[in-house]
Amino acid sequence: MTTSFADERLREAMARIRRFLDHDQPDTPCLVIDLPTVRDRFAAIRAALPRVGIFYAVKANPTPDVVGLLAAEGSSFDVASPAEIDLCLARGAAPEAISYSNPIKKARDIAYAHGRGVRLFVSDSEQDVRALAEHAPGASVLLRILVNSKGSTYPFGKKFGCSPEMATDLLRLAAQLGLVPLGVAFHAGSQQLDPHGWDGAIADAADVIGKLRAEGLSPTTVNLGGGLPAGYLTQPPPLAEYAAAITAAIARHFGDFTPEVMIEPGRAIVAESGLIRSEVVLVSRKSYSDERRWVFLDIGRYGGLAETEGEAIAYPLVTSKDGGPVGPVVLAGPTCDADDVLYQNTCYELPLDLRAGDHVDLLGAGAYTASYSSVAFNGFPPLATHCVR
Numbered sequence: 001m002t003t004s005f006a007d008e009r010l011r012e013a014m015a016r017i018r019r020f021l022d023h024d025q026p027d028t029p030c031l032v033i034d035l036p037t038v039r040d041r042f043a044a045i046r047a048a049l050p051r052v053g054i055f056y057a058v059k060a061n062p063t064p065d066v067v068g069l070l071a072a073e074g075s076s077f078d079v080a081s082p083a084e085i086d087l088c089l090a091r092g093a094a095p096e097a098i099s100y101s102n103p104i105k106k107a108r109d110i111a112y113a114h115g116r117g118v119r120l121f122v123s124d125s126e127q128d129v130r131a132l133a134e135h136a137p138g139a140s141v142l143l144r145i146l147v148n149s150k151g152s153t154y155p156f157g158k159k160f161g162c163s164p165e166m167a168t169d170l171l172r173l174a175a176q177l178g179l180v181p182l183g184v185a186f187h188a189g190s191q192q193l194d195p196h197g198w199d200g201a202i203a204d205a206a207d208v209i210g211k212l213r214a215e216g217l218s219p220t221t222v223n224l225g226g227g228l229p230a231g232y233l234t235q236p237p238p239l240a241e242y243a244a245a246i247t248a249a250i251a252r253h254f255g256d257f258t259p260e261v262m263i264e265p266g267r268a269i270v271a272e273s274g275l276i277r278s279e280v281v282l283v284s285r286k287s288y289s290d291e292r293r294w295v296f297l298d299i300g301r302y303g304g305l306a307e308t309e310g311e312a313i314a315y316p317l318v319t320s321k322d323g324g325p326v327g328p329v330v331l332a333g334p335t336c337d338a339d340d341v342l343y344q345n346t347c348y349e350l351p352l353d354l355r356a357g358d359h360v361d362l363l364g365a366g367a368y369t370a371s372y373s374s375v376a377f378n379g380f381p382p383l384a385t386h387c388v389r
């Protein structure tokens with residue numbers, strides 16, 4: 001395999017996970033997270049971007065042991081709801097290490113966050129800035145700008161952010177209302193495969209911050225959002241290329257002023273630490289002439305594999321029958337929903353002797369899986385998570 005799963009440390013991680021699975025034989029499907037790999041990934045990002053504040057995006061994997069490990073390693077956290085705030089605080093994060101980065105929030109959720117000591121918020125609208133001034137008086141606010149997310153496997157579209165012009169006005173308003181107009185945030189799209197994918201947004205952020213500083217306000221901070229990638233069937237460029245491109249873009253666009261920088265990685269910290277073990281439920285054919293077999297697993301779109309929508313994320317697969325001859329397959333989940341098909345365009349070839357009861361392991365499955373799994377669609381329980389250390 002040409003992916004990073006051939007890398008020595010990840011091979012050790014996969015061996016730890018397999019030992020756990022062989023020994024404990026948990027029910028499938030399940031996600032197993034290798035905590036040392038989470039620690040490794042956090043350390044690698046910190047080493048690559050040493051002067052940047054790392055805020056782990058909790059939604060990527062809210063497993064309490066993952067949050068606790070990252071808090072102990074000195075990570076800060078990007079949260080989107082009161083429940084994520086409670087989780088981070090319960091697992092050892094300080095309130096100053098939390099950014100409420102969701103621009104869409106109820107006034108009472110802002111008040112709750114403020115009551116629990118959270119003092120940093122991201123906003124993108126006048127209504128929300130006014131709600132912050134009322135329910136989180138004196139807090140710091142970053143204004144999120146709309147950016148082009150070309151190069152991203154999972155672009156954010158137009159849901160979040162406002163134009164740089166409006167963001168500039170809203171930072172002025174924030175200052176008038178007694179908030180601290182801290183700076184600018186954005187998200188250049190998830191699984192960003194272009195190391196230069198942040199450049200345009202950094203230019204826009206520098207512009208907004210420069211304008212306001214010239215007026216006598218003192219915004220200091222740019223929040224680069226998420227987007228750092230993980231290895232799947234496609235291997236992204238190395239982290240060092242991202243760090244170099246981001247660092248160079250900040251120096252180029254901010255000139256003499258050195259901003260405070262935050263980044264909110266989710267996927268890049270947890271994806272490669274996770275393996276999903278699934279079981280084959282059924283192997284069938286749709287006609288005598290169709291060469292492709294249909295392989296139905298006990299996990300699908302609703303059991304945690306939401307990111308297979310549009311086949312955007314293609315997980316490397318390992319089966320308990322690997323080694324013999326293979327043939328093309330369509331992969332599908334176990335529910336009665338017609339959309340519960342994982343891959344029909346991506347070319348997967350699996351062993352010809354694959355049978356019901358065999359295992360199919362999905363690699364790189366630590367991000368956006370357990371947190372996306374439904375509660376009881378068709379009566380299937382949500383994806384269980386186990387951690388190994």
Ligand SMILES: *Cc1c(COP(=O)(O)O)cnc(C)c1O
Nearest residue numbers: 057190191226227264265266267
């Ligand atoms: C989801 C999210 C992230 C994490 O994105 P990744 O692509 O997983 O790194 C970061 N910031 C915000 C505001 C998000 O919504």
